[in-house]
Amino acid sequence: MKADYIKILKNQLEEFDASRADLDEIINDYEQLYDDALATGKTDDEVYNFLGDPNRVAYDLIDTLKIKHHKDNRNKIVALMPFISVIIYMILGFGYGWWSTGWLVFLLIPISGIAFNTNFKNGFIALTPFISVLAYLILGFVYDLWNPGWLVFFLIPMTAIILNTRFKDMFIALSPFVAVITFMLLGTYYDLWNPAWLIFLIIPMLGILQKRNKVQMLIFELTFIAAIAFYLYMGYIQNNWAIGGLGFILPVATAILFGDVTFAWNMPKGGERKKVILLLLTILFSIIVFLVLGLVLNGWVYAWQIFLLIPVVSIISFDKFRFTSISPFVAVILFFSIGYFFHVFQLSWLAFLIIPMAGIIENA
Amino acid sequence: MNTQFKKGILEMCVLSIINNRDMYGYEVIEKLASDIDVNENTVYPILRRLTGQGLFETYIEQTNIGAPRKYYQITKVGKERLDEYETEWKTFLKGVFRLLGGNNNES
Numbered sequence: 001m002k003a004d005y006i007k008i009l010k011n012q013l014e015e016f017d018a019s020r021a022d023l024d025e026i027i028n029d030y031e032q033l034y035d036d037a038l039a040t041g042k043t044d045d046e047v048y049n050f051l052g053d054p055n056r057v058a059y060d061l062i063d064t065l066k067i068k069h070h071k072d073n074r075n076k077i078v079a080l081m082p083f084i085s086v087i088i089y090m091i092l093g094f095g096y097g098w099w100s101t102g103w104l105v106f107l108l109i110p111i112s113g114i115a116f117n118t119n120f121k122n123g124f125i126a127l128t129p130f131i132s133v134l135a136y137l138i139l140g141f142v143y144d145l146w147n148p149g150w151l152v153f154f155l156i157p158m159t160a161i162i163l164n165t166r167f168k169d170m171f172i173a174l175s176p177f178v179a180v181i182t183f184m185l186l187g188t189y190y191d192l193w194n195p196a197w198l199i200f201l202i203i204p205m206l207g208i209l210q211k212r213n214k215v216q217m218l219i220f221e222l223t224f225i226a227a228i229a230f231y232l233y234m235g236y237i238q239n240n241w242a243i244g245g246l247g248f249i250l251p252v253a254t255a256i257l258f259g260d261v262t263f264a265w266n267m268p269k270g271g272e273r274k275k276v277i278l279l280l281l282t283i284l285f286s287i288i289v290f291l292v293l294g295l296v297l298n299g300w301v302y303a304w305q306i307f308l309l310i311p312v313v314s315i316i317s318f319d320k321f322r323f324t325s326i327s328p329f330v331a332v333i334l335f336f337s338i339g340y341f342f343h344v345f346q347l348s349w350l351a352f353l354i355i356p357m358a359g360i361i362e363n364a
Numbered sequence: 365m366n367t368q369f370k371k372g373i374l375e376m377c378v379l380s381i382i383n384n385r386d387m388y389g390y391e392v393i394e395k396l397a398s399d400i401d402v403n404e405n406t407v408y409p410i411l412r413r414l415t416g417q418g419l420f421e422t423y424i425e426q427t428n429i430g431a432p433r434k435y436y437q438i439t440k441v442g443k444e445r446l447d448e449y450e451t452e453w454k455t456f457l458k459g460v461f462r463l464l465g466g467n468n469n470e471s
Contacts, residue, residue, distance in 0.1 A: 029434065
């Protein structure tokens with residue numbers, strides 16, 4: 001399709017930081033070429049072959065582009081950032097004695113590299129691991145909220161979903177994270193692990209809203225509501241949660257009756273589908289491990305780290321693998337585990353230095 | 365054939381085509397592709413590069429169907445460059461034919 005072709009070409013040229021004038025001119029020319037090619041009776045596929053892969057075209061045009069002038073200044077700032085960070089770190093250390101927290105300024109190195117060399121959308125997504133680490137450390141050190149402060153790491157996949165998913169699919173895609181956050185908050189602060197787990201039912205319930213047959217959709221939703229109501233009634237009034245759980249046979253039976261047990265998610269096809277399934281399995285696996293470690297070993301304090309698998313898998317599956325992107329999670333696990341199990345938080349913070357180090361090594 | 369050499373020939377061909385008459389982008393690509401074996405998607409970057417070097421000027425002309433079209437017109441500098449290319453090319457070809465002819469005589 002013409003719109004897709006033009007969009008890819010435009011995105012690639014923007015990645016090269018082409019000036020507005022160049023961008024507009026090339027896009028106008030390619031729109032005209034595309035129209036002229038279509039007018040000769042070519043199909044979209046034939047036009048694509050005729051004009052060439054838009055990414056390749058953008059590369060072929062590099063030497064004709066006037067690169068935005070500010071890019072030079074940006075690169076200078078990025079190149080100077082290690083020195084600026086050292087100076088700020090020294091000032092914070094000698095001036096205020098903030099040796100143990102001042103190292104956070106070294107995060108400016110990968111942050112500046114990402115902020116100045118990536119377009120807004122991708123840059124914002126790439127920055128979320130660093131924003132999360134900062135928020136997590138502030139919540140931990142200042143408010144002692146190591147748990148459930150780690151929930152801020154969900155900012156990463158949630159941001160990627162919000163910026164990359166169609167509005168229609170966004171709520172379904174966000175629902176697993178909303179469910180985990182709600183579940184953790186209700187469990188941690190009100191000890192309502194049961195029936196807080198019911199919040200996970202919003203995932204299939206939102207998925208069902210996409211069903212085309214509105215009557216079936218309504219019946220489905222009603223079976224869920226009835227099952228939840230029965231479960232709560234049996235649990236709270238009759239004090240028999242186990243019997244209450246039998247109520248969920250109703251929505252399962254309805255799904256089988258309607259012949260679409262795969263109702264839950266209008267998933268994308270091919271590779272994207274595998275990624276979504278992998279992410280869902282990771283969420284499921286994390287919850288199981290979290291509950292097992294918590295219930296069997298009473299390890300609630302450290303078990304939450306398993307949830308860091310979710311943003312890690314999300315980054316590895318949906319983005320190009322770069323150790324810089326997952327280094328915040330490796331650092332958090334090293335920091336917390338070494339600090340907690342060996343009681344050396346005053347030293348374990350050094351684990352965070354792997355973030356700027358990974359950034360420097362991979363961007364060099 | 366070496367890439368730079370091929371690029372030079374293509375530039376000369378594009379200059380020559382537009383020297384005959386003003387043309388819009390798609391027309392240039394079709395004309396070139398119909399006469400020589402060339403990858404169509406390499407032509408627009410050449411057009412753009414030569415325009416950037418001042419060898420072509422562009423102007424917009426309204427059409428009866430669809431959006432207005434951008435036409436390429438050769439400039440004085442473009443004509444001079446084309447003359448240079450043609451002279452070089454003819455000298456080169458003469459040398460090649462002489463060599464080939466020489467080989468034929470020997471065999």
